[in-house]
Amino acid sequence: MVTNITNLGRSGLSDWLLQRVSAVILALYSLFIVGFLLFNPGLDYAAWSGLFAQTWMRIFSLLAFISLAAHAWVGLWTVTTDYLKPTGIRIGTQLIIILAIFVFLVWGITVLWGA
Amino acid sequence: MSKLQVSLYRYNPETDSAPFMQEFQIDTQGRDLMVLDVLHLAKEQDNGLAYRRSCREGVCGSDGMNMNGKNGLACITPLSEVVKGNKLTLRPLPGLPVIRDLVVDMGLFYKQYERIQPYLQNDEPAPAIERLQSPEERDKLDGLYECILCACCSTACPSFWWNPDKFVGPAGLLQAYRFLADSRDGATSERLAELEDPFSVFRCRGIMNCVAVCPKGLNPTRAIGKIREMLLADAT
Numbered sequence: 001m002v003t004n005i006t007n008l009g010r011s012g013l014s015d016w017l018l019q020r021v022s023a024v025i026l027a028l029y030s031l032f033i034v035g036f037l038l039f040n041p042g043l044d045y046a047a048w049s050g051l052f053a054q055t056w057m058r059i060f061s062l063l064a065f066i067s068l069a070a071h072a073w074v075g076l077w078t079v080t081t082d083y084l085k086p087t088g089i090r091i092g093t094q095l096i097i098i099l100a101i102f103v104f105l106v107w108g109i110t111v112l113w114g115a
Numbered sequence: 116m117s118k119l120q121v122s123l124y125r126y127n128p129e130t131d132s133a134p135f136m137q138e139f140q141i142d143t144q145g146r147d148l149m150v151l152d153v154l155h156l157a158k159e160q161d162n163g164l165a166y167r168r169s170c171r172e173g174v175c176g177s178d179g180m181n182m183n184g185k186n187g188l189a190c191i192t193p194l195s196e197v198v199k200g201n202k203l204t205l206r207p208l209p210g211l212p213v214i215r216d217l218v219v220d221m222g223l224f225y226k227q228y229e230r231i232q233p234y235l236q237n238d239e240p241a242p243a244i245e246r247l248q249s250p251e252e253r254d255k256l257d258g259l260y261e262c263i264l265c266a267c268c269s270t271a272c273p274s275f276w277w278n279p280d281k282f283v284g285p286a287g288l289l290q291a292y293r294f295l296a297d298s299r300d301g302a303t304s305e306r307l308a309e310l311e312d313p314f315s316v317f318r319c320r321g322i323m324n325c326v327a328v329c330p331k332g333l334n335p336t337r338a339i340g341k342i343r344e345m346l347l348a349d350a351t
Contacts, residue, residue, distance in 0.1 A: 002281045002314040012317030013346045078313075082277040 006094045008073045019074045022067035029064035058112050065108040069101045117201060118142050119194070121157060123164065124206040126213050134213065136204075137161070143194065150182055150189035150197065150205070154217075166217040173330060176265030180217050181206040186267040186328040208270035210279065223279040224266045224286070230309075231283060231291040236302035252298040259293035259338060261331050262286060268325035268335055274318045281314035285325035285335030288316060292338035295345060307342075307349050316342050 009015045040047055051057055076097045084090040118140040126134035139157045151168055158164045166189075169175040173191035180189055182197045183204055197203065211219040237246070269275045269284035283291065291310065294300050310316045316339060325335040 001309050002312045004313050007313050011311055012313035012315070013311045013343075013350055015313055016317050016343065017347070078318075081314075082274075 006091065006098075007077050008070060015074045015077075018070050022071040022074075025063055025067040026071060029060065029067075032060070052112065061112055062109065065105055065112075069105045072101055073098065119153065119198065120202045121153060122202065122204040123157060123216070124213075125164075125216055127163070127165075127215055147193050147195045150180075150192045150194065150203070151178055153194065153203065154189060154205070164217075165215045174263065176263035179208055179265040179267045179270075179330075181209060186271045188265060188267070188330040191330060208266055210270045210276040211266070219270075221266060224264075224269055224284065227269075227279070227283045227287040228264065228290065230315075231287050231294070232302070232306065233290045233294065235294065235297065235300050236305075237299060238301055246299040248298050255296045255298075256293060258333055259289055259296065262289055262293075262333060263331060265330060267328045267330060271324040271328045273322060273324070274320055278314060278318055282318040283310075283315050285319075285339070288319070288342060289333060289335040289338045291316075292342050295342065303345075304349065307346055310342060311346050311350070316346070 004010070007015055009018060036051065037043065052061070077094060080090050080093050080097070084093055119142075121139040121141050122136045123139060124134060125131070125137045139160060141153050141156045143153070143156075149171075151171060154164070154166055154168075166180070167177040168190065169177040171178075171190045173188050176188070178189040179186060182189065182192060183199060183202075185197070186208060187197075189205075194203065205217065207213050207217045207219045211221065211223065214220050264286060266286060268289075269279075269286045272285055274282050275284040291306065295303055295306055300306075319336070319339045321336060323336050326333075326337075329335070
């Protein structure tokens, strides 16, 4: 057993499952957005804004943002533990990554439910 | 008949400040020798050359090395399989400290093997004769027990290169699954609890170098997938 405290789920198994589930959600969201753009060639602001005004789209988007946050945390945490060997640099980078993910997530929520 | 150009990794920490490649011209007399035979011929030219070997038939796992960029056992690898353009480059197994020439320190590899407790654990009173298995239960161990611990797979694995002190590595995990899959072993939940952290098993990224190099044709990636399935079944 190897102890870790800066990974998302505190367990390799939970990180691994989150990584896979979030990947599926992100794939579905990406396919939906690409499909929407393809089926609406002359896309204008009203149509785009109308899409995001609907509650189901906001829930779907929030789900995708949370998935992206979890996916990025697990993935980038793994990268830092592979390549950053000095403890100070590794913890510093991990904290910056986690803070950035938090900021982007809250920003995303304000965009979704803002004006 | 042109001679085979052999480039050998040399390093003697007592006399050399840094490792270097030494060139040899080996007369194979047109025969398709094994790489180990070529090493013997090179040693005739320079008897200071150090490498491990024992059974010379792919059973003991002593002469794992990197041949033209790919790990394998020198004793069962014919020149026709590895030589490109009449050149053969031999290096020690990557990622482990070099003791001398092609001899590496396998300490970390064995430490990870020891961690998975590679022996049967069973608290039940032993039956009079032996613990029996059905043919189906025995079949589960095929493709697992054959490992000879040559370290070709673990030293080909980038995840093991970056974290050899934390990631068990393909060889150790193949053996971990060998005991998890054994119907006679009673320590399954203790074994699984030791493996669920982010490094021991989950640092495997499915690169599958282990499968590509295994001289015995085994599949550690599949075993790692089975361990993940067992962990998932246990924890959900």
